Amino acid sequence: MTENVSNKGENEVPKSDTPAEDTDSILKDKPADTTSKKVPAPPPKRKVDRRSFFSWMGLAWFSFTAATLGMAAAIGRFFFPNVLFEPPLTFKAGYPEDYIIGAVDERFKESFGVWLVRNSEGIFALSTVCTHLGCTPNWLGAEAKFKCPCHGSGFYKTGINFEGPAPRPLERFMISYAEDGQILVDKNRKFQYEKGQWKDPDSFLKV
Amino acid sequence: MKEIINVISNPPILFTLLVVILFLSFRYPEVFWSGKAMIIVGVSSVLFFILSLFDENFLLIVTKADNVPIVGLIFLILFFTWLAMWQAVKNDKRIAAGKPVAEAEIEPKRVIVWPDLVYIELIALTLCLVLLIGWSVLLEAPLEQPANPANSPNPSKAPWYFLGLQELLVYFDPWIAGVLLPGICVVGLMAIPYIDKNPKGNGYYSFAERKMAISIFIFGWLLVWILLIVIGTFLRGPNWNFFGPYEYWDIHKLEPLVNINLSEIIYIKWFGVGLPKNWFFREIFGIGTLLAYFMITPLILTKKVFSSLYVKLGIGRYSIFIALLLLLVSVPIKMYLRWLFNLKYIVAIPEFFFNI
Numbered sequence: 001m002t003e004n005v006s007n008k009g010e011n012e013v014p015k016s017d018t019p020a021e022d023t024d025s026i027l028k029d030k031p032a033d034t035t036s037k038k039v040p041a042p043p044p045k046r047k048v049d050r051r052s053f054f055s056w057m058g059l060a061w062f063s064f065t066a067a068t069l070g071m072a073a074a075i076g077r078f079f080f081p082n083v084l085f086e087p088p089l090t091f092k093a094g095y096p097e098d099y100i101i102g103a104v105d106e107r108f109k110e111s112f113g114v115w116l117v118r119n120s121e122g123i124f125a126l127s128t129v130c131t132h133l134g135c136t137p138n139w140l141g142a143e144a145k146f147k148c149p150c151h152g153s154g155f156y157k158t159g160i161n162f163e164g165p166a167p168r169p170l171e172r173f174m175i176s177y178a179e180d181g182q183i184l185v186d187k188n189r190k191f192q193y194e195k196g197q198w199k200d201p202d203s204f205l206k207v
Numbered sequence: 208m209k210e211i212i213n214v215i216s217n218p219p220i221l222f223t224l225l226v227v228i229l230f231l232s233f234r235y236p237e238v239f240w241s242g243k244a245m246i247i248v249g250v251s252s253v254l255f256f257i258l259s260l261f262d263e264n265f266l267l268i269v270t271k272a273d274n275v276p277i278v279g280l281i282f283l284i285l286f287f288t289w290l291a292m293w294q295a296v297k298n299d300k301r302i303a304a305g306k307p308v309a310e311a312e313i314e315p316k317r318v319i320v321w322p323d324l325v326y327i328e329l330i331a332l333t334l335c336l337v338l339l340i341g342w343s344v345l346l347e348a349p350l351e352q353p354a355n356p357a358n359s360p361n362p363s364k365a366p367w368y369f370l371g372l373q374e375l376l377v378y379f380d381p382w383i384a385g386v387l388l389p390g391i392c393v394v395g396l397m398a399i400p401y402i403d404k405n406p407k408g409n410g411y412y413s414f415a416e417r418k419m420a421i422s423i424f425i426f427g428w429l430l431v432w433i434l435l436i437v438i439g440t441f442l443r444g445p446n447w448n449f450f451g452p453y454e455y456w457d458i459h460k461l462e463p464l465v466n467i468n469l470s471e472i473i474y475i476k477w478f479g480v481g482l483p484k485n486w487f488f489r490e491i492f493g494i495g496t497l498l499a500y501f502m503i504t505p506l507i508l509t510k511k512v513f514s515s516l517y518v519k520l521g522i523g524r525y526s527i528f529i530a531l532l533l534l535l536v537s538v539p540i541k542m543y544l545r546w547l548f549n550l551k552y553i554v555a556i557p558e559f560f561f562n563i
Binding site: 081085109110111113128132133135136138139140142143147148150151152154162163164165167168195 | 264355356357359360361362363373376377378379380381445446447448458459461465466506557560562
């Protein structure tokens, strides 16, 4: 490198009538000139032969493919949530004596997504998923209704929809006695009022 | 005073009031879109806003980090709508006097780009950046507790740009409010250049030359879109009930909203008989109403109102136009029916998940 620079300096001296043009011409043309005349051939390192070109290209493509695959894997991982809210579908809900007539039991709302309602005849299990777009309604005891905070759907204590945009009543789950006499709620089977399934004896626990 | 504003902000009254104001502004554009009117409205609305900040309920809603942009949105949209209409009205006067429009006088057929536009863009960009940085430093992100599927916040609100849709969901079935109406809205907006081949108003502001187009657009844009966002942001409280801007958000506010379908009104209230078992006979009045709205109204409109437009556009363009117009108007009609009569669905066939 230092050699080349000094050569350029020497060449510059005789032609220095118009300096600006000259430096330009040096930058562009002179290195080619010097190789042909004064200086021996440039170091062979600079020349990239075909074999090393392909091996570098191969490495580049390999790392590019690896990076792409790695990113695809990371994106794929993203589709599987870190936490899944999947409580067991069947659970025991204590004894019928625990339930007060006319009350809505909210103990299992958070853990299983179920309200247990006791009326004078028995107990039924209501789903806590609003039939409009799936928000979780709140039980308003003073107004004796379930009210959804998302679009204002309202349901009676029985689960029948009466206000707001919900198109159908809340769903009920299968309810029965376990062997030990406790209440057993099974969310695998659901009963929809509009299909006439609430008449099914499994949807209702006589007490 | 606060009581009066609370009552006025009740949607049926608010909507009617705004429709009347909008209609008057299109009837007397020189008065409503003048510089003086803007100063009066601007100053009084800013004063109203500042005075209202002393009310704790108003302060709470308006300064909620989620809602701050909507406050800005109201003022910005009012200002820019006025700006466009103001220039349009000025041009109308020039056209009426036989002069060329203001845009033609700057430099006909040319746009000033360098350095004018580029400098303006640079300044706007810098200011916008400053605003965003200031905003993000001053207002805390409205973060909440970790998500819990069993606990929906009360009220649960969508991001502000979806609040118009969330409001529609109250009145329409999910597939209409969430899929059909927004879809038609987007496709309809895309179709405008193909339906509207009137070259007037291209490259310059004018109201008198495009009265119908501008009126319909401003009605749809301001009242059926922006107003719904504003209602959803400021006037919807716990349990998705309506609350006036100065009203305390009482979770136990009781609003009798027992909705009934058209079939129930007709068969049970009027005829005093039970609902027929067969869904077709049950819903026949609703289906008839809808058919009448979408088939007979266009015939009447074409004869009485749009006869010249029909000739101008041709049958294809005209029928698309009238269908889009009827759909646009049907949205507030359904909302009024709900507000005034608690009417849930005109046609309700839950057997097929088909409710209108």
